[in-house]
Amino acid sequence: xxxxxxxxxxxxxxxxxxxxxxxxxxxxxxxxxxxxxxxxxxxxxxxxxxxxxxxxxxxxxxxxxxxxxxxxxxxxxxxxxxxxxxxxxxxxxxxxxxxxxxxxxxxxxxxxxxxxxxxxxxxxxxxxxxxxxxxxxxxxxxxxxxxxxxxxxxxxxxxxxxxxxxxxxxxxxxxxxxxxxxxxxxxxxxxxxxxxxxxxxxxxxxxxxxxxxxxxxxxxxxxxxxxxxxxxxxxxxxxxxxxxxxxxxxxxxxxxxxxxxxxxxxxxxxxxxxxxxxxxxxxxxxxxxxxxxxxxxxxxxxxxxxxxxxxxxxxxxxxxxxxxxxxxxxxxxxxxxxxxxxxxxxxxxxxxxxxxxxxxxxxxxxxxxxxxxxxxxxxxxxxxxxxxxxxx
Amino acid sequence: xxxxxxxxxxxxxxxxxxxxxxxxxxxxxxxxxxxxxxxxxxxxxxxxxxxxxxxxxxxxxxxxxxxxxxxxxxxxxxxxxxxxxxxxxxxxxxxxxxxxxxxxxxxxxxxxxxxxxxxxxxxxxxxxxxxxxxxxxxxxxxxxxxxxxxxxxxxxxxxxxxxxxxxxxxxxxxxxxxxxxxxxxxxxxxxxxxxxxxxxxxxxxxxxxxxxxxxxxxxxxxxxxxxxxxxxxxxxxxxxxxxxxxxxxxxxxxxxxxxxxxxxxxxxxxxxxxxxxxxxxxxxxxxxxxxxxxxxxxxxxxxxxxx
Numbered sequence: 001x002x003x004x005x006x007x008x009x010x011x012x013x014x015x016x017x018x019x020x021x022x023x024x025x026x027x028x029x030x031x032x033x034x035x036x037x038x039x040x041x042x043x044x045x046x047x048x049x050x051x052x053x054x055x056x057x058x059x060x061x062x063x064x065x066x067x068x069x070x071x072x073x074x075x076x077x078x079x080x081x082x083x084x085x086x087x088x089x090x091x092x093x094x095x096x097x098x099x100x101x102x103x104x105x106x107x108x109x110x111x112x113x114x115x116x117x118x119x120x121x122x123x124x125x126x127x128x129x130x131x132x133x134x135x136x137x138x139x140x141x142x143x144x145x146x147x148x149x150x151x152x153x154x155x156x157x158x159x160x161x162x163x164x165x166x167x168x169x170x171x172x173x174x175x176x177x178x179x180x181x182x183x184x185x186x187x188x189x190x191x192x193x194x195x196x197x198x199x200x201x202x203x204x205x206x207x208x209x210x211x212x213x214x215x216x217x218x219x220x221x222x223x224x225x226x227x228x229x230x231x232x233x234x235x236x237x238x239x240x241x242x243x244x245x246x247x248x249x250x251x252x253x254x255x256x257x258x259x260x261x262x263x264x265x266x267x268x269x270x271x272x273x274x275x276x277x278x279x280x281x282x283x284x285x286x287x288x289x290x291x292x293x294x295x296x297x298x299x300x301x302x303x304x305x306x307x308x309x310x311x312x313x314x315x316x317x318x319x320x321x322x323x324x325x326x327x328x329x330x331x332x333x334x335x336x337x338x339x340x341x342x343x344x345x346x347x348x349x350x351x352x353x354x355x356x357x358x359x360x361x362x363x364x365x366x367x368x369x370x371x372x373x374x375x376x377x378x379x380x381x382x383x384x385x386x387x388x389x390x391x392x
Numbered sequence: 393x394x395x396x397x398x399x400x401x402x403x404x405x406x407x408x409x410x411x412x413x414x415x416x417x418x419x420x421x422x423x424x425x426x427x428x429x430x431x432x433x434x435x436x437x438x439x440x441x442x443x444x445x446x447x448x449x450x451x452x453x454x455x456x457x458x459x460x461x462x463x464x465x466x467x468x469x470x471x472x473x474x475x476x477x478x479x480x481x482x483x484x485x486x487x488x489x490x491x492x493x494x495x496x497x498x499x500x501x502x503x504x505x506x507x508x509x510x511x512x513x514x515x516x517x518x519x520x521x522x523x524x525x526x527x528x529x530x531x532x533x534x535x536x537x538x539x540x541x542x543x544x545x546x547x548x549x550x551x552x553x554x555x556x557x558x559x560x561x562x563x564x565x566x567x568x569x570x571x572x573x574x575x576x577x578x579x580x581x582x583x584x585x586x587x588x589x590x591x592x593x594x595x596x597x598x599x600x601x602x603x604x605x606x607x608x609x610x611x612x613x614x615x616x617x618x619x620x621x622x623x624x625x626x627x628x629x630x631x632x633x634x635x636x637x638x639x640x641x642x643x644x645x646x647x648x649x650x651x652x653x654x655x656x657x658x659x660x661x662x663x664x665x666x667x668x669x670x671x672x673x674x675x676x677x678x679x680x681x682x683x684x685x686x687x688x689x690x691x692x693x694x695x696x697x698x699x
Contacts, residue, residue: 117497117500117501164680164683164684167684168683168684168687170496170497171427171496171497171500172683172687174497174500175427175632175636175679175683176680176683176684178629179629179633179676179677179679179680179683180676180680182629182672182676183673183676183677183680186669186670186672186673186676187673189669190669190670190673310625311508314504314505314508317501321501350515350516351512351516353508353512354508354509354512354513354516356505356508357504357505357506357508357509357512358505358509360501360502360505361486361487361502361505361506361509364487364491364498364501364502364505365487365490365502368498
């Protein structure tokens, strides 16, 4: 579509979509539970209407054609958030949403792209958190270094857990991951140098150039609560993670993963190396989760085993399912929305797990493809003479 | 020597409780090719409903007055088991039937969610639901052989399991409905072609499975003397491990697997120092090893996947 004017239609659409998305999330964040649920229903309604009228792909194209502007809107929004939010707690919710989004991006490689439903995500999340926390508290190493160590540890565990994936199919794989997740939780509870049931307290915060992230951020003469430091850090990393995820999706790796999900045997006959790709999905997904875990530990300064058990894995799967399998933006959206709704439900703490299970069942029954369903990839021929755009 | 013998009896009893859940898993998997993860929570629901019948309605004293105690217990357990049978049917209608013909991952996720929802509902709505409940001593617990700590309750649990398995065996092999269920689990299309009422077989399987789970839950609660709303998930996982180890889809496999897992747990706990913590880990490691190297289980036959 030739861009003839500075303010072409698509540009307006792109800005509108990014802005509306951010505003909806903001409303869900600051409003009561009803507002968050209303946003959920609204997004669902918008998607369904768009699908009925065939407008989904054009909107996606609009945003992609003007990637820069859309990103700029979102970045501005994230930068402005700490200034606009009156409440430290809401800022905290935003940080947690970002952390969980990184996890779900990783899980998406396994569940969404490759079709391997992995119930051990909390174990990867926990490995990153525990490695980073232990190295920082027991050996006094710098949190930046320990977080990287956490990523490496989680990726290694991903390889270990991924080995059964090579030998099992379908739900036997899921069952193995459930067993491994439970073993992980039990091992942590029963090993005292890992903190045991009491967890690990006193995890140091990051510090940059001598100033700790736990101190309020002083900018432009204002003092922002310390969560702002983490918000910026987490969202920078989330942006990088999103870039990586989207690049992977559009590469041969992403295609190969999808091929494996559709039919393993046919994929092998086409020359796809199952071992390499399945292990890559597990290791990479685990690495993302491990990164998020490290961030989590240094943010909350305390980690306990109840943050890394089977129900947490189930929550992550819920987020991927709600957001949309194999759709990076969808998965992030699912994570953010579900984190917000979860926090709003804190008043009804007793009903939390009940809510998650009911949501999961409802999604499975009515819209298993999630809010933003998986998309067909869009390829363009080189922009040479003539405007041949090949849509695959 | 007597220590080993008492641990063996312990293991056999625990194995009986695991076997019943494993049999439930195998029944559902055989007939529908779906792993119903809520089996553990359904069993615990059975225990709760029996407890509710015994303690909250005025039924027990009334029945005790007119009938011998063991008949009262039998009646209460039957009522509780009937309620779990109906619950199982409800779960089938709600979260398994809608996914017929689709990817088996969806009923896996939905049954996990249903199991969690069930245990949460118990925790929320049962009075003091979140706290561990002392299970009423419905089975006599006199110690018969003091040397090896074998009480009447142990014998009853083992005998009840044997009786249940025998009845199940008769049902599955000697009645028309049971044979229909076998036919459906072997080859659904062929069974339909020879006139088997598929829907009725499936419904019956879920009812029967629910009954077995209810009784299993009662026995587990009697064995441990307490019952908690969240016992279901661990118990279900162990039962599932037992089913896989023995051979998913086979009733004998459920028994073999149940006994094996129970023996591993009890002996790790008794003879490895600090072992109680690692008993469950050992059980789950066993199932991981089996899924990796012998997914068909001890009794199952290797299935070859056709391209």
